[in-house]
Amino acid sequence: MLHHRSQTQPPNPVQATSSKEKITTQPPHHSRAKNDCEEVQGSPPHGDIVLEHFHSRRTDVARSFPLSSFLSIPRSNRPKTSAFSPHSTSKSSISISYFNNYNSFGVANGTNPTNGLELKLSLPPNKANPPVVLEQLSDPADPIHADSQGSTEFLPNGNIFMDYGEIAVLKEFGPDHSSGNDVRWTARFVADNLIQSYRGYKQVWHATPKTPPSLVIEPGASGSCSTGYVSWNGATDVDHWKIHEGSSESSLSLATVGYMGFETKFNVGQTCVQAVAITNGRAVGTSNVACTHG
Known part of the structure; x- marks a missing residue:
């Protein structure tokens, strides 16, 4: 079971990788301030942590892969990842999308723009195969600095939809999202820091109004x-x-x-x-x- 600990509490999905291993976003202790992704074998509450895939704050856990080792981020600026979402899995690996807040409490806003991350993790965890960054998604024309919440959603058509949590902005990136120049649309539903969006999702909407044409x-x-x-x-x-x-x-x-x-x-x-x-x-x-x- 891969287990992600996040600075903000994710929506708690569970993803099975084998009959004895699952992926979950909810820590056993219900914490909102963790930064690790772990593989756990067995069923909660008795699962055993086999190996941490990475962590984005501590360097004192021998079993973990420092996030800075593959993102080259200074320790003080390591991201707070949230809205963990597994969307591609096989026997040997799993791809996970994160909303990477990239700003920490105690670190001034404006230090690093928030981005969307897609990471490929090996299964089972192996220090010889650290996590690989598949996507780092941002809009260079509109840098946003969020401290909390938010989500990154991979859509069926290949686009990526991001909700910026504390900052009331939504963005959809087209298939050429890696360049950062394929922003299909941006919506702002209120001024910054007035209203926050915990998570955002794009879905097909069907409606028949009660009022007449x-x-x-x-x-x-x-x-x-x-x-x-x-x-x-x-x-x-x-x-x-x-x-x-x-x-x-x-x-x-x-x-x-x-x-x-x-x-x-x-x-x-x-x-x-x-x-x-x-x-x-x-x-x-x-x-x-x-x-x-x-």
């Missing part, structure tokens, strides 16, 4: 068609719109318009229009009726 008509110039605009803020799964239009609210015929994202635009050939959202062949929302005569 909104429809408006923009009258056209003399002799030209009017334009309809229909939107449904928060809807994620609309396939297309069925457009009912006619000379009055009580006399509407049917047409179909493809879904165009947040706002769908279409020509209006009649006086009054109503739009119905269709998902998987089923009507899921009906807009107001809009008429060019008001």
Whole structure:
């Protein structure tokens, strides 16, 4: 069992590497201020620590691999790693992603920018095969210095999503993330140090709002068609719109318009229009009726 001790308490996943060995992020003593990654054999609470893969603070543990030996980081600036996440494992190795806060209590902020780390650890631990840094991920155009929390998530499409914990920033890096120049987007949801995000995750979101779609008509110039605009803020799964239009609210015929994202635009050939959202062949929302005569 690989066991990671972090300065901030991770979400406690467990990853099996064999029938007798597992990977966990939760120390037996429930500590929030550790910096080691250990392999443990057996089942908690009676597992035996076989060998520490590395540690990022102490140098007095003979069984450990100093993090500075493969990152060349001075002792005072060694990172506080958190949000441990195993995402690739085999019989001989495991790759683990970390949110590397890179700033310690007692070390002034601004010393080292926070980054995302991917480490490859040998299984079982072997001093002859110390951890290998596969990724050191940061945005050189936007250095961020976080003291705590945060997470690094490898996405199925090859991108990497980072939540900066104490600093209210989210970033997604594209497949060319190693260069630091493939930042797909950055979001800041509040000023620094006002609100903190313990962990951040990117997932597929499906929603059908309880409020109805909104429809408006923009009258056209003399002799030209009017334009309809229909939107449904928060809807994620609309396939297309069925457009009912006619000379009055009580006399509407049917047409179909493809879904165009947040706002769908279409020509209006009649006086009054109503739009119905269709998902998987089923009507899921009906807009107001809009008429060019008001």
